[in-house]
Amino acid sequence: MPRILTIAAAQLGPIARDESRASAVARMCALMRQASDRGAHLVVFPELALTTFFPRWYMEDPAAIDAYFERQMPNADVLPLFELARGLGLGFCLGYGELTPDGHHFNAAVLVDAAGAIVGKYRKVHLPGHRENEPWRPFQHLEKRYFEPGNLGFPVFEALGGRIGMCICNDRRWPETFRVMGLQGVELVVLGYNTPVHYPPAPEHDHLQDFHNHLVMQAGAYQNGTWVVGVAKAGREEGCDLIGGTCIIAPTGEIVAQCATLGDELIVHDCDLDRCREIQDNIFNFALHREPESYRLITETKGAQRGPGTTS
Ligand code: CDT
Secondary structure, eight states: OOEEEEEEEBBOOOOOOTTHHHHHHHHHHHHHHHHHHHHHSEEEEETTTTSSOGSSOOOOOHHHTTTTBBSSSSOOOTTTHHHHHHHHTTEEEEEEEOOOTTEEEEEEEEEEOOSOOOOOEEEEOOOOOSSSSOTTTTOOHHHHHHHHOSOOOOEEEEETTTTEEEEEGGGGGGGHHHHHTTTTTTTTEEEEEEEOOOOTTTTGGGGGGHHHHHHHHHHHHHHHHEEEEEEEEEEEEEEEOOOOOEEEEEETOOOEEEEESSSSSEEEEEEGGGGGGHHTTTOOOOOHHHOGGGGTHHOSSSSSSSSTTTOO
């Protein structure tokens, strides 16, 4: 019997700066009902799905910043989503800004099972952008200012009949993200993203944003023999264009479903988790073929070593 997990990737169009959480949650509930009608077991929502992508603005007032964060999960604002999911018997993954009781800020995501219980939490490790206001930019990318790097590693959870890991947006560009989960036998990596089309430090790469988005996720899937589901917040949000390209990727690296718009849109695919073994038992059989002694620089250094012969 194949282990089929029917997955819905729920892309969101833009969320305005003054849009309420109630409105964002209502949009997600509508997508969740569609997902249920199409037989899904799991719905994946984007990064920071409850608010606009606020790191594009420089803010100093702690209260103004904290207004974009959740002090509890679930809370009253998101309860309709949790209750709907439980009623429909669906799991979901939701990205949000987490403010802990002791005052720490993380870019986080939770995995919720079909009974409405939070069965996994992830805190974004790779924080892109900068810490201070840089007025030369058409918009800011202040994730380094508003969040701390995640402190939970890249855990893999036994949930919904599979081995599921999470990462968030910029994490997908780093092979280490996928490999750490691959080494735990991951079968599905779910992630959300907010990726501007325009990259101010190297605008000559703007036309490659969609290509790089799929390149890294397809590579992560294939090189670790895992399903990958990448979900965008897309479209023109407060004057900033965000890429779409929400997709579901098989363990072979092939895109099997992809959104066609830049708005609220759902795609669904029956993902056979046993297909991971086609790759994990063969070309990327880690136990048979990896040579970790030759990879020591990966954990021993942070920046590139450019001296001659620095291979171990
Ligand atoms: N949200 C997020 O991580 N976005 C980045 C934008 C590029 S870096 C400024 C990304 O990696 O897609």
